[in-house]
Amino acid sequence: MPVDEQHRMVGLREILDLVRRRLVLLISVVVLGTALAAAYAHYAPKSYRAISMVVLERTDTRPFASEPDLKSLERDRSAADTELDVLTSRIFLGRVVDKLDLINDPEFNTYLDPDTNANDKASGASGASGASGASGASGNFFSNIVAKVKSLFASDQGPLPPVSKQRDRAITKVFSKIAVARTGESLAVTVTVTHDDPDLAAAIANAIASLYVEASLEFKRDDRVADSARAVATGGAVAFLRERVTQPLLVTLRGEEAQLLRERAELAPSLGKNHPKMLNVEAELASVQRMIGTEIQRILLDLENEAAKPSARVVSLAEVPTAPYFPVPSLIIAGGFVGSSVLAALLMIMLEAADTRIRDSGQIRRILRTPNLASVPTVAAKDIKNNLNIPEYLMRRPQSPFAEAMRSIYVACRIPGTDRLHKVISFTSSLPGEGTTTCALGLALSAVADGQRTLLVDLDLHHCEVAKALKLEVNDLSLDRYLQGECSVSEVLHKVPNWHGLDVIAPSQRQKEPGILLNSSRFRELFQAVRPHYDIIIVDTPPILSVEDANWVSPLADAVILVVSWASTTEDVLAKAATRLRMTQAPLLGTVLNNVVTRAKRRKGTSNGIA
Known part of the structure; x- marks a missing residue:
């Protein structure tokens, strides 16, 4: 005879029964969610990512800096982090805007009429190949819709604001599209630019890298001028180095010079200038001073040469990306499938909880x-x-x-x-x-x-x-x-x-x-x-x-x-x-x-x- 079902805890059999009862809901939600994810992956605007890399020099030598100054200039973490701040500063990004003439690009200078730029991009996309082919057409689908909607509600534009304000707007847009980072104690700085135009993304990344190298050399030259002024104020470059540079050889030579000067001072009251001992001390003192001068000239030449080099160098230029960074169809579709499955499970549980049928x-x-x-x-x-x-x-x-x-x-x-x-x-x-x-x-x-x-x-x-x-x-x-x-x-x-x-x-x-x-x-x-x-x-x-x-x-x-x-x-x-x-x-x-x-x-x- 049939036995009545006993009240029991939820187990695998009950879960399978729930799936059977709500199978239509489960399949419908999963299919719909996955289809929407696939549609989004196909029509979503494409974003391309271009990456360039610069390496900071471990030391930043100034021609007239003393040894303690040289040691303090060794690139520690705080100094490297400061360089990252320089790369994202508005003054530096202003150079990027000027070099690429982004102030005349309506996407960066939003005060301009976007219609002209949209038409230019549309004509460019029609003749492009590879990454900007069919994917670009589908990627601009949503962008075109947004532009159409904005045009419906946009009022007639008045006179443009001052150029400085337009430039600030372009700088802000550039700042929103870049990311600068380094890993651990590494002195390699990665510049990442994300944009829907792969060519422009690569151009901005390369401009940031090259302009930073140029800027580092300019900063060094400015420091050289300041150090030269200090050297002149203290008796010239040689005298400045003679007093402040404390390299081992110079320290030894200066010690010998000081000893000979003391000996000459002690012998002078009792011996005449032509006394053999005085002549011997004078000859030794002249030799040491020539050696000091030669070493200072060598150091000065090395420092001058070092000061002419930039504080950073480009190790990797960004290539034009051929595949979009976003969206990634496989990940989005997989995410849509998993998300819709979770949603379907939650809906089944909610409906089951609300279902009071016997x-x-x-x-x-x-x-x-x-x-x-x-x-x-x-x-x-x-x-x-x-x-x-x-x-x-x-x-x-x-x-x-x-x-x-x-x-x-x-x-x-x-x-x-x-x-x-x-x-x-x-x-x-x-x-x-x-x-x-x-x-x-x-x-x-x-x-x-x-x-x-x-x-x-x-x-x-x-x-x-x-x-x-x-x-x-x-x-x-x-x-x-x-x-x-x-x-x-x-x-x-x-x-x-x-x-x-x-x-x-x-x-x-x-x-x-x-x-x-x-x-x-x-x-x-x-x-x-x-x-x-x-x-x-x-x-x-x-x-x-x-x-x-x-x-x-x-x-x-x-x-x-x-x-x-x-x-x-x-x-x-x-x-x-x-x-x-x-x-x-x-x-x-x-x-x-x-x-x-x-x-x-x-x-x-x-x-x-x-x-």
């Missing part, structure tokens, strides 16, 4: 505090297409899961502790289409198969499905005729062919106001008359939330079974139906979860065929 017996027990008697699986769609109604299906397939579920309902209808059945059992549901007639028929046929004298009463006077399912012709001998006093109880009892022991009372046609017929003494007399003659009486009633007909049966029933449709009845609707039953003090025996789609059948069409 899918397991645990939900029913939590709301009603009553047991679920059975979970009735759906009948294969091929059997419905073969015109197999419920009786024929149970007869041909007595071992099917559907038949087992019906026998479970039959067993659950026994009075606890006895072998007796509840005499009058009423089936109802919350809303139409949840399967009360199917369950009532199944229980009746299961009781007959067990040898019970069974009466099936169709009190759903709005649809009249029982007679149709059993292929009975009730004609004038119908329930509605009996309730109107036109025939007796024995006349409205109809035998069902091939099902010995099963009698049926059914209406002949739909009634406009069935409540008037059910709220009558003849209705109550009907159940009093048939009770002694049957082992079990099964009553099919309409939905309790749609009409009040089921309430007339509750006082006459020994047990009421509430049919719940799997993945259709919501928790709120079920709670309302339970409240309505409690208001009438209906003896609720339990529920039947109907139309359950088992995992093996979820990929196939299934239906129970009868409401």
